[in-house]
Amino acid sequence: MSNTIKSRAAVAFAPNEPLKMVEIDVERPKKGEVLVKITHTGVCHTDAFTLSGADPEGVFPVVLGHEGAGVVVEVGEGVTSVAVGDHVIPLYTAECRECEFCKSGKSNLCVSVRETQGKGLMPDGTTRFSYNGQPIFHYMGCSTFSEYTVVADVSLAKINPQANPEEVCLLGCGVTTGIGAVHNTAKVQEGDSVAVFGLGGIGLAVIQGAKQAKAGRIIAIDTNPAKFELAREFGATECLNPNDFDKPIQQVIIEMTKWGVDHTFECIGNVNVMRAALESAHRGWGQSIIIGVAGAGQEISTRPFQLVTGRTWKGSAFGGVKGRTQLPGMVEDAMKGIIRLRPFVTHTMPIERINEAFDLMHEGKSIRTVVHY
Numbered sequence: 001m002s003n004t005i006k007s008r009a010a011v012a013f014a015p016n017e018p019l020k021m022v023e024i025d026v027e028r029p030k031k032g033e034v035l036v037k038i039t040h041t042g043v044c045h046t047d048a049f050t051l052s053g054a055d056p057e058g059v060f061p062v063v064l065g066h067e068g069a070g071v072v073v074e075v076g077e078g079v080t081s082v083a084v085g086d087h088v089i090p091l092y093t094a095e096c097r098e099c100e101f102c103k104s105g106k107s108n109l110c111v112s113v114r115e116t117q118g119k120g121l122m123p124d125g126t127t128r129f130s131y132n133g134q135p136i137f138h139y140m141g142c143s144t145f146s147e148y149t150v151v152a153d154v155s156l157a158k159i160n161p162q163a164n165p166e167e168v169c170l171l172g173c174g175v176t177t178g179i180g181a182v183h184n185t186a187k188v189q190e191g192d193s194v195a196v197f198g199l200g201g202i203g204l205a206v207i208q209g210a211k212q213a214k215a216g217r218i219i220a221i222d223t224n225p226a227k228f229e230l231a232r233e234f235g236a237t238e239c240l241n242p243n244d245f246d247k248p249i250q251q252v253i254i255e256m257t258k259w260g261v262d263h264t265f266e267c268i269g270n271v272n273v274m275r276a277a278l279e280s281a282h283r284g285w286g287q288s289i290i291i292g293v294a295g296a297g298q299e300i301s302t303r304p305f306q307l308v309t310g311r312t313w314k315g316s317a318f319g320g321v322k323g324r325t326q327l328p329g330m331v332e333d334a335m336k337g338i339i340r341l342r343p344f345v346t347h348t349m350p351i352e353r354i355n356e357a358f359d360l361m362h363e364g365k366s367i368r369t370v371v372h373y
């Protein structure tokens with residue numbers, strides 16, 4: 001048996017260049033690793049962010065993609081948590097259940113594979129991908145833009161095989177992140193007011209989560225008014241375009257609410273909007289959750305008085321969700337309609353057209369494009 005298999009992959013050879021479809025070599029899984037055949041993957045803004053060259057952890061050439069669903073094809077030595085034929089979602093936030101973070105009960109930020117993952121490598125410090133003998137890096141421990149990928153066993157959630165992979169792949173990042181940030185990070189309660197900045201896949205999932213939590217006012221903010229219809233369908237009670245006002249959006253929101261909003265969420269990755277979101281939070285107790293990812297060198301700022309007077313700044317990664325433990329239940333919720341995924345899938349296309357998915361995102365025309373193999 002050959003030690004490598006061939007795989008169709010959309011490779012990012014350099015920052016800011018279109019992905020190139022090539023046939024790469026994928027090494028079989030080593031100890032603690034799993035070979036997965038990806039059937040579907042969403043394209044998240046974070047893929048575009050890393051491709052842009054703004055990610056301090058960005059390395060090239062690389063197989064991007066981290067919002068996928070697939071089936072286990074082969075397991076490496078010692079793997080017992082999944083078996084051949086299992087349906088899985090790769091996790092960019094692993095869950096080893098043994099590290100200080102997993103055992104803390106306070107965080108989902110497992111560190112078992114995070115250091116090598118951030119360097120584009122498998123936990124043993126090497127890569128399983130190559131093209132013409134040249135090594136290709138992994139991405140976020142997932143690399144779902146390759147039909148066959150190798151991931152650590154701690155980076156796989158085993159899911160119901162009856163689930164629709166074209167939809168549940170979105171639980172690999174966007175929808176889980178938004179819904180989880182509402183329930184796990186902000187802990188929104190019935191009647192609370194919420195403001196959501198940025199109405200892409202993440203922001204719309206925040207609105208869905210806020211509606212589940214029976215929030216009261218849900219104020220949706222985007223510079224692209226084409227996003228408002230879906231925001232309203234998910235439960236937004238008011239939609240604001242900052243370009244319609246001749247004053248800062250935080251001033252508009254304070255005037256609308258008197259003291260500000262109980263929970264605000266930044267779902268863009270813009271440090272100026274992060275400030276606006278913090279300053280839109282309620283005097284005395286309002287909190288602002290940063291979800292958006294900002295580029296290398298970017299920093300947040302506000303007047304310390306904003307915090308002195310009771311506002312809190314927090315962040316959320318993968319919605320605070322522990323992937324192996326909680327994602328299977330979220331898949332069941334999606335199958336029961338408790339989590340709605342279909343409205344996020346605005347476009348589908350074969351992997352060969354993946355660059356169109358990035359174009360649609362940059363043009364503001366898509367929420368999620370799901371790519372299939």
Ligand code: NAD
Pocket residue numbers: 044045046049173174177197198199200201202203221222223224227242267268269270273290291292293294316317318319361364366367
């Ligand atoms: P997206 O591109 O689909 O959506 C972003 C939205 O923000 C768009 O609708 C756009 O019109 C809007 N926008 C842009 N500039 C704006 C401004 N100045 N004011 C108001 N609206 C503005 O992106 P996405 O896939 O939803 O991701 C959103 C952010 O979340 C990205 O930064 C992404 O990297 C990050 N993200 C973080 C996590 C996490 O775990 N923390 C997970 C997934 C994505």
Ligand code: AHE
Pocket residue numbers: 044045046047055056057058093109114173293294316317318
């Ligand atoms: N590599 C970047 C950070 C990127 C980042 O913050 N990623 C989010 C997930 S985005 C998914 O679309 C995250 O979960 N971060 C926590 C983690 O462990 O990566 C940088 O600035 O270096």
Ligand code: ZN
Pocket residue numbers: 044045046047066067173174
């Ligand atoms: Zn993502």
